[in-house]
Amino acid sequence: MRKSHGGQEVLRDVDLDVGRGEFLAVMGPSGSGKSTLLYAMSGMDSPSAGTVVFDGRALTGLSEAELGELRLHRMGFVFQQVHLLRNLTLLDNVVLPGFLARARPRAEVVGRARALMAGAGVGDLADREVTEASGGQLQRVGISRALVNDPAIIFADEPTGALDSAAAETVLRHLAGLRTSGTTLVVVTHDAYVAAHADRVIAMADGRIDGELSLGNVDPDDAPAMANRHARVLEWRG
Numbered sequence: 001m002r003k004s005h006g007g008q009e010v011l012r013d014v015d016l017d018v019g020r021g022e023f024l025a026v027m028g029p030s031g032s033g034k035s036t037l038l039y040a041m042s043g044m045d046s047p048s049a050g051t052v053v054f055d056g057r058a059l060t061g062l063s064e065a066e067l068g069e070l071r072l073h074r075m076g077f078v079f080q081q082v083h084l085l086r087n088l089t090l091l092d093n094v095v096l097p098g099f100l101a102r103a104r105p106r107a108e109v110v111g112r113a114r115a116l117m118a119g120a121g122v123g124d125l126a127d128r129e130v131t132e133a134s135g136g137q138l139q140r141v142g143i144s145r146a147l148v149n150d151p152a153i154i155f156a157d158e159p160t161g162a163l164d165s166a167a168a169e170t171v172l173r174h175l176a177g178l179r180t181s182g183t184t185l186v187v188v189t190h191d192a193y194v195a196a197h198a199d200r201v202i203a204m205a206d207g208r209i210d211g212e213l214s215l216g217n218v219d220p221d222d223a224p225a226m227a228n229r230h231a232r233v234l235e236w237r238g
């Protein structure tokens with residue numbers, strides 16, 4: 001796959017398979033193409049050449065409406081800034097994509113939203129407003145929202161970038177724990193500690209995949225040691 005912006009090649013010869021239930025971390029310096037790769041993989045932007053195949057379907061062949069449906073039902077998105085709606089309670093924010101999808105009865109969506117929030121450790125904040133929760137709590141609400149339609153894959157761009165280290169750790173453990181339910185995770189991060197929780201890390205440089213590490217399942221308690229290892233390997237390769 002390739003992607004150009006205004007004549008400049010931002011992704012070059014990117015060839016990548018992500019397995020179901022895999023946690024893939026994407027690292028690399030600023031401007032190396034990480035976000036562009038995430039947008040192309042999720043169909044938010046189309047590649048200039050090549051294809052992205054998701055669930056056996058080429059995204060490039062789909063209309064905007066079909067892509068919108070696919071994103072709503074099969075994909076979840078988590079960003080550095082959570083972008084929750086301020087005039088709704090936190091529970092209503094989580095529920096909203098479930099109502100929009102119209103795939104389940106409303107009571108079932110609300111039940112699922114409450115269960116996801118409880119699982120993320122923010123169940124008791126259901127009736128609060130956006131201004132009444134911390135950044136780490138809001139990010140876990142955002143993850144619950146991303147999961148409400150039971151997506152096959154979560155795309156996250158610097159999900160812990162705006163958090164202090166304790167909040168980042170809670171969010172990270174929650175994200176990494178999603179693998180047990182078979183959810184695939186693609187996480188763009190600058191943080192080697194985040195990457196230490198992944199099954200596989202790719203390092204981007206100049207729009208190319210410049211290095212790759214396969215880690216298998218890492219014991220989160222070994223994360224600090226793994227983070228050091230990653231940092232060294234990625235530095236060496238980059």
Ligand SMILES: Nc1ncnc2c1ncn2[C@@H]1O[C@H](COP(=O)(O)OP(=O)(O)OP(=O)(O)O)[C@@H](O)[C@H]1O
Nearest residue numbers: 005006010028029030031032033034035036037204
């Ligand atoms: N819409 C756009 N129009 C023009 N150039 C773009 C556009 N989007 C990205 N770029 C350029 O593509 C390159 C890669 O950008 P991208 O945001 O993917 O990098 P990144 O690795 O995610 O960086 P960061 O870590 O700073 O977010 C950069 O040189 C950027 O300026």
